[in-house]
Amino acid sequence: MTFMDVMEMRSVGGGQLSPDGARVVYTVxxxxxKTGKAYTDLFMADAxxxxxxxxxxxxxxxxxxxxxxxxxxxxxxxxxxxxxxQVYLMAVDGGEARKLxxxxxxxxxxxxxxxxxxxxxxxxxxxxxxxxxxDLRSEELTVTALPKHATSVRDFALxxxxxxxxxxxxxxxxxxxxxxxxxxxxxxxADPEQSxxxxxxxxxxxxxxxxxxxxxxxxxxxxxxxxxGGWASFRALPSARQRGDITQEExxxxxxxxxxxxxxxxxxxxxRFAAFSPDGQWLAYAAPERFERLRNxxxxxxxxxxxxxxxxLAGKDLxxxxxxxxxxxxxxxxxxxxxxxxxxxxxxxxxxTLTQLTRxxxxxxxxxxxxxxxxxxxxxxPRKPLDYYVARPGTVGQAASWVKVSDGNPQVAKLxxxxxxxxxxxxxxxxxxxxxxxxxxxxxxxxxxxxxxQLHGGPAAADMRGFQGRxxxxxxxxxxxxxAVLQPNYRGSTNYGxxxxxxxxxxxxxxSYGDILSGVDHLIxxxxxxxxxxxxxxxxxxxxxxxxxxxxxDRFKAIxxxxxxxxxxxxxxxxxxxSVREFYLGGRPxxxxxxxxxxxxxxxxxxxxxxxxxxxxxADQRVPKPQSDELYMALKKLGVPVEYIVYPGxxxxxxxxxxxxVKMVAEFNWFEKWIKGKQDWFDWKTLLDTLxxxxxxxxxxxxxxxxxxx
Numbered sequence: 223m224t225f226m227d228v229m230e231m232r233s234v235g236g237g238q239l240s241p242d243g244a245r246v247v248y249t250v251x252x253x254x255x256k257t258g259k260a261y262t263d264l265f266m267a268d269a270x271x272x273x274x275x276x277x278x279x280x281x282x283x284x285x286x287x288x289x290x291x292x293x294x295x296x297x298x299x300x301x302x303x304x305x306x307x308q309v310y311l312m313a314v315d316g317g318e319a320r321k322l323x324x325x326x327x328x329x330x331x332x333x334x335x336x337x338x339x340x341x342x343x344x345x346x347x348x349x350x351x352x353x354x355x356x357d358l359r360s361e362e363l364t365v366t367a368l369p370k371h372a373t374s375v376r377d378f379a380l381x382x383x384x385x386x387x388x389x390x391x392x393x394x395x396x397x398x399x400x401x402x403x404x405x406x407x408x409x410x411x412a413d414p415e416q417s418x419x420x421x422x423x424x425x426x427x428x429x430x431x432x433x434x435x436x437x438x439x440x441x442x443x444x445x446x447x448x449x450x451g452g453w454a455s456f457r458a459l460p461s462a463r464q465r466g467d468i469t470q471e472e473x474x475x476x477x478x479x480x481x482x483x484x485x486x487x488x489x490x491x492x493x494r495f496a497a498f499s500p501d502g503q504w505l506a507y508a509a510p511e512r513f514e515r516l517r518n519x520x521x522x523x524x525x526x527x528x529x530x531x532x533x534x535l536a537g538k539d540l541x542x543x544x545x546x547x548x549x550x551x552x553x554x555x556x557x558x559x560x561x562x563x564x565x566x567x568x569x570x571x572x573x574x575t576l577t578q579l580t581r582x583x584x585x586x587x588x589x590x591x592x593x594x595x596x597x598x599x600x601x602x603x604p605r606k607p608l609d610y611y612v613a614r615p616g617t618v619g620q621a622a623s624w625v626k627v628s629d630g631n632p633q634v635a636k637l638x639x640x641x642x643x644x645x646x647x648x649x650x651x652x653x654x655x656x657x658x659x660x661x662x663x664x665x666x667x668x669x670x671x672x673x674x675x676q677l678h679g680g681p682a683a684a685d686m687r688g689f690q691g692r693x694x695x696x697x698x699x700x701x702x703x704x705x706a707v708l709q710p711n712y713r714g715s716t717n718y719g720x721x722x723x724x725x726x727x728x729x730x731x732x733x734s735y736g737d738i739l740s741g742v743d744h745l746i747x748x749x750x751x752x753x754x755x756x757x758x759x760x761x762x763x764x765x766x767x768x769x770x771x772x773x774x775x776d777r778f779k780a781i782x783x784x785x786x787x788x789x790x791x792x793x794x795x796x797x798x799x800x801s802v803r804e805f806y807l808g809g810r811p812x813x814x815x816x817x818x819x820x821x822x823x824x825x826x827x828x829x830x831x832x833x834x835x836x837x838x839x840x841a842d843q844r845v846p847k848p849q850s851d852e853l854y855m856a857l858k859k860l861g862v863p864v865e866y867i868v869y870p871g872x873x874x875x876x877x878x879x880x881x882x883x884v885k886m887v888a889e890f891n892w893f894e895k896w897i898k899g900k901q902d903w904f905d906w907k908t909l910l911d912t913l914x915x916x917x918x919x920x921x922x923x924x925x926x927x928x929x930x931x932x
Contacts, residue, residue: 223637223691223698225886225912229253229879231691233260234600234630236286237610240294243594244269245314246627247277247288247297248610254282255914258879262286264299266314267627269596269612274627277316285310287331292338298322300329309343309356322356322363331377335384340426342368342387344375349400351375353387355426369429376419382449387424388434390442392417418461421445421454421478434478435485443473450502453526454478457493471515471801475507477526488531494519495544499551500592502526504571506554508542515805516682516727518720521545521554523571534574539719545569546589548615555579555590555597559717561656562644562687566599566618582621585688590615599624602688604642604660607631634689638663640701642687647744649713655737656718657710658685659745660697671706672897673751675742675778677760677767681714681734682723693882694761694784694875699890705757706750712737712767728808731770731821738767739775753777757893761785761837762845762874766823769853772834773826780896782889784837785845785874788823788853791815798843827856833863835892835903837885839872865892865903884909 236249246267251260262284267274278285283303290297296313306328310319323329325345332343341356351374357364371391378389394417419441421434434454435442438461445456457473475493478485494508505524510517511533518541524531534554535542545556554569564587566580580586584603588610591598597618602608610628617623640660649655662671676695678685690697697707711718712734714726726733745751757780760768765786772781787793791811794803800810807821808814819825834857838850850866857864867888869881876882888904895903902908 223639223696223702225699225883225890226914227633227637228691228693228696228699228886229255229883230914231607232630234607234609234628236262236288237588237598237600237628238288238290238297239269239591239594239596239598239612240290240297240314241292241593242294243591243596243612244294246598246610246612247290248628249286249288250276250628250630253879255879257282264288264312265628266316267610269625269627272612272625272627274629275316277312278319289332289334291334292336298332298334298341300332302328309341311358320363323354323365325354333378333380335380336382337384340384342378342380344378346374349374349395353378353389353424368424368426369431371422371424371431373417377444379445379447381423381447382451385426387426388421388445388447388454389423390419390421390445392419416441416461419443421456434483440474446496446498448498448502448526449500452480452502453498453505454480455488455496455498455505457496471513475509477505477524488524492517492519497545497547498526499547500549501551504547504551506545506547508544511536515801516720516724519543521556521569523554534569534571535576536574538576539721540576541716541720544589547592548590549592549595557587557589559585559684559686561717562658562685562711564686566597579619580621581619583687585686604687604689605634605639607634607689607691634691637698638702639698640707641665642697644687645708645741645744647741649737649740653713653722653737655710655712655741657708657741658687659750660690660701660707660709662701662704662706665706668749670752671704671750672755672757672893673706673708673742673745674700674893675738675756675758676707676709677738677758677764678709678711678715679760679762679764680716681712681726681730681763681767682716683763684711684715684717685709686717693886696886699886700893703890703894705893706745708741708745708751710738710741712741714763727805728817730806731767731823734767735770735774738771739777742777755779755897757781757897759783759889759893765837765845769823772830772832773823774829776829776831778832780835780893781832782835782837782892783853784885785839785842785850786853787845787849788827788856789849790818790822792852793845793849794818796846796848824852824856827853828860830857830860830862833892833896834865835889836864836866837869837889838867839869839874839876841871842874844874863896883912887912 233251238247249262251262253260264277264285280303285299285301288299298311300307309322309332312319327346330344344351353368355366373391373395376390421442423432440458441461443457443459473493475489491513492509496507508519520533520535521542522531545554564585566586568577588599597613599611600608611624613624642660645659646656700707714734746753756778758768758778759782761784765783768783769786769788794811808817811818836850838847854866887909891903894900
């Protein structure tokens with residue numbers, strides 16, 4: 223595997239099962255190196271045979287957001303193939319797509335009515351967005367602008383009977399604020415006051431508008447409509463100027479009776495998601511049993527007609543983030559991670575009986591379509607990039623019966639990849655820690671290898687047994703160069719129970735660090751890792767821990783730290799989130815000053831000896847650049863070998879492909895220099911030599927090529 227193999231990985235997404243379960247339409251995002259962007263095309267597959275075909279081939283343009291019409295004979299999608307993004311319609315047997323809209327500033331989103339006779343879309347600049355209707359019953363395709371709402375339209379959804387469209391909209395818009403931006407007065411006010419956003423509906427026949435929610439103290443963040451037409455649910459967030467960051471923990475969940483207009487509170491805080499049963503009689507949602515950070519989200523159901531919610535996972539140390547209903551509303555299906563794998567489960571809504579449906583090593587995701595009576599799953603393993611599969615209820619537990627309907631990266635089958643296995647070890651306090659070990663190509667039992675420790679971010683996340691080929695962690699490049707790679711799921715990681723995730727509250731750095739080092743010791747004791755050739759790398763929380771390691775030990779020969787914090791006191795105000803820091807560090811800095819200092823790598827930076835490479839996005843708001851500045855200056859003044867790369871305009875994650883490549887090439891060669899003794903760590907020729915040939919370049923003449931060769 224090479225750097226360009228990583229950069230040219232395609233992404234499969236947007237999968238939609240047709241209403242009859244016969245076909246799947248999905249997107250494949252294809253990197254285009256010359257422009258530094260990825261462009262998306264549409265594919266369709268037979269859900270029985272798996273035969274697939276590419277439907278669109280627009281050069282340097284994208285087709286996205288495919289949606290089936292209710293009859294399953296055609297689907298709509300968004301495309302910028304002729305300039306601004308518009309809605310197109312295509313038949314299942316292919317042929318030329320039909321353009322449905324000509325919106326001046328492009329279409330934002332669209333939806334079919336249940337009977338397939340009309341299509342609603344929102345269009346315009348964000349501050350001016352309004353709704354329009356396309357009549358699909360005639361060849362002429364009449365487009366009608368719906369009555370303009372007083373302010374811009376945000377999210378929208380059609381009622382099941384097609385008689386009303388529901389949408390959210392802010393109570394007011396500051397026209398002077400928009401005007402001053404047009405005139406280039408671009409000063410920014412910190413934490414500006416925001417208008418509340420509320421739920422409305424429009425009758426498509428009478429054009430009568432109705433307001434469903436009201437109040438200055440909250441804003442509607444998301445809503446859903448029940449298929450029986452009787453209910454809506456919505457999540458609400460505080461609308462006042464914030465004490466810091468708005469977090470998921472502040473979201474409340476509400477049920478709205480669309481007959482009477484009465485609203486009732488279902489959940490005061492911690493509302494994650496909500497899904498109505500197909501008959502509209504039940505609402506399922508995920509929420510913890512206690513309103514505290516990083517508690518497990520259990521799966522609850524409540525009758526829409528009234529009554530107390532029931533916790534279907536009470537007493538189980540499990541965490542759920544989404545679910546889909548069976549057509550009879552007797553079962554909820556959901557993916558759930560445990561350790562390095564994620565599987566599909568079924569939960570009885572009657573008695574809470576939990577059944578594990580899949581047992582394949584790897585990462586299973588996706589859900590059930592009650593309409594199509596089938597599962598659309600995504601699945602990934604260490605040697606298999608993520609692809610879509612169709613499974614039927616009776617045989618979903620038998621992976622051999624799944625129908626593979628996409629093949630986004632067939633080239634991976636030809637790559638030599640390191641063997642990936644789960645490894646376990648004991649921390650100093652006796653806790654079992656799990657991680658992934660990627661062995662070097664040609665691994666020989668009993669031979670010691672240089673070891674790279676790759677730390678995941680979060681820290682409430684985990685490395686899992688799926689395919690890895692991205693710029694943050696790219697273990698197979700190290701495996702190809704003779705390194706072993708350890709990816710530890712240290713304390714604070716998810717997938718190992720609530721206590722494991724929460725245990726680092728107030729003891730963030732030390733406990734996680736101990737788990738990581740004990741994993742290194744385990745591989746050394748096993749005769750695999752060479753104690754004199756160790757490296758470490760991480761981004762975000764992995765960057766925090768890499769910088770901490772730098773100040774706690776000189777065992778590592780090289781460290782690469784990206785978007786990491788080193789001074790929690792300054793970080794508290796610099797970052798766009800504070801509540802998570804308060805949990806991990808035991809309060810606010812002025813209430814827990816000593817703990818903030820004792821968890822800061824900068825306090826111990828005089829111990830640093832390890833050559834360190836620092837990375838940061840110039841526009842990172844999560845872990846802002848001053849954190850990296852502080853580390854760089856300290857190491858520079860202390861005489862520790864250090865290099866510092868700033869990625870222009872980049873947020874917390876690097877989105878520009880060229881910067882992703884720089885990060886990988888520089889980081890890899892940093893380890894090559896300090897661990898293997900290579901003379902140089904980075905030069906532009908090294909990077910430029912990795913680039914593919916320009917397909918648009920004119921071929922050189924034989925004479926010119928010969929001269930260049932000399």
